[in-house]
Amino acid sequence: MARSSLPREDRRWRELDSCNSSDALLMNIFCYPGTFRGGAVLDLLGVEAGSVPEFGVRAKVPRGGDSFDRTEVDMRLGNLLVEAKLTETDFQTADGILVKSYRDFAEVFECSRLPKSNGRFLCYQLLRNVMAAHHYLGSFCILLDARRPDLMELWFAVMTCVRSVDLRLRCKVLTWQELAAVLPPKLQSFLEEKYGIFAEGRAATSSQGECLASL
Numbered sequence: 001m002a003r004s005s006l007p008r009e010d011r012r013w014r015e016l017d018s019c020n021s022s023d024a025l026l027m028n029i030f031c032y033p034g035t036f037r038g039g040a041v042l043d044l045l046g047v048e049a050g051s052v053p054e055f056g057v058r059a060k061v062p063r064g065g066d067s068f069d070r071t072e073v074d075m076r077l078g079n080l081l082v083e084a085k086l087t088e089t090d091f092q093t094a095d096g097i098l099v100k101s102y103r104d105f106a107e108v109f110e111c112s113r114l115p116k117s118n119g120r121f122l123c124y125q126l127l128r129n130v131m132a133a134h135h136y137l138g139s140f141c142i143l144l145d146a147r148r149p150d151l152m153e154l155w156f157a158v159m160t161c162v163r164s165v166d167l168r169l170r171c172k173v174l175t176w177q178e179l180a181a182v183l184p185p186k187l188q189s190f191l192e193e194k195y196g197i198f199a200e201g202r203a204a205t206s207s208q209g210e211c212l213a214s215l
Contacts, residue, residue: 022086025195026075026143027055029179032187040182044174045141051078059132062103069102073129079138083129086145086176086195091154093117094124102127108134113161115154126158130171139170145197146175175200 030053035041042049057076061069075082085091099105099121108131115122126142133140144151155173162168180191180199191197 022084022088022143023055023074025086025176025191026082026084028190028194029183029187030075030077032184034184035187037184041179044179044182045077045080046139046172047078047080051080053077057081059129059136061128061132061135063101064103069128071128073132079136081129081132081138081140082143083125083140084143085148085151091123091125091151093120093122094127095120099124099127102131104131104134108163108167110161110163115157123154123158126155130158130162130167133170134164134167139172141172141174143179144173144175146177146200 029035036049039049042051054076055074056072058070059073059081063069073081074084096116096119100111105111105127109127114127121127129140129142132138142155144155152173159168159171162171176191176195176197177200180188180197181201183191183199188199191199
C-alpha cells in the first residue's frame with residue numbers, strides 16, 4: 001500500500017501528501033467547487049468577489065537594502081494573506097537579528113513588548129505576515145482551530161504590539177469552526193469526519209472524540 005500511495009524517494013513531497021496538514025485542509029476547503037457560491041465565505045473573509053486562491057505564495061517582505069524574505073505564505077486570496085494552523089504546535093521562533101533585519105519591523109511593532117523566550121522572538125510567522133500586510137497595504141488572516149486557545153492567546157499578544165490601528169483592523173483571526181459554518185453542507189460533513197472540525201453552533205456527535213484522536 002505504501003509503495004503505491006506514498007511519494008517515491010526521488011520525488012519532492014507535496015502538501016496533500018499529508019492529508020492532515022493545515023495546507024491540505026486549506027486546499028480541501030478553498031478548492032472545493034461550491035465554497036465561494038453565495039458569497040458567504042468571501043464576506044466572512046472581507047474579500048472581493050472573483051478572487052482566486054493562490055497557494056504557497058512568496059510574500060517578498062522587504063529586509064534591509066534590496067533583499068527580501070523568501071519564505072511562503074500559505075494562501076493569498078485577493079488582497080488577503082492567509083496563514084493556516086491545525087496540528088502545528090506554535091508559530092515558530094526566530095533569532096532577534098533575523099527579525100530585526102526586516103525593513104519595517106520597528107515601524108510596525110512595539111518591539112520591546114513582543115513575546116520572546118531566551119532572546120528569540122516567538123510567533124515569527126505572525127510577525128512576518130503582519131509586516132507583509134503592512135507593506136502591500138493588504139489584509140492578513142490567521143486560521144486556527146478553536147481547540148487551540150494557546151495559539152489564540154499568542155495571536156492577541158502580537159496584536160497588542162502593532163502600532164497602527166488601521167493595520168490592526170486589517171488583521172484578523174478566524175477559527176476553522178467559524179469558517180465551516182458558512183461552507184456547503186457536504187464540505188461541512190467532510191470536515192467533521194476527516195478533521196473533527198464541527199461548524200460553530202452545530203452540535204458535535206460522539207464521533208468528534210474519535211476524529212480528535214486521529215489528528
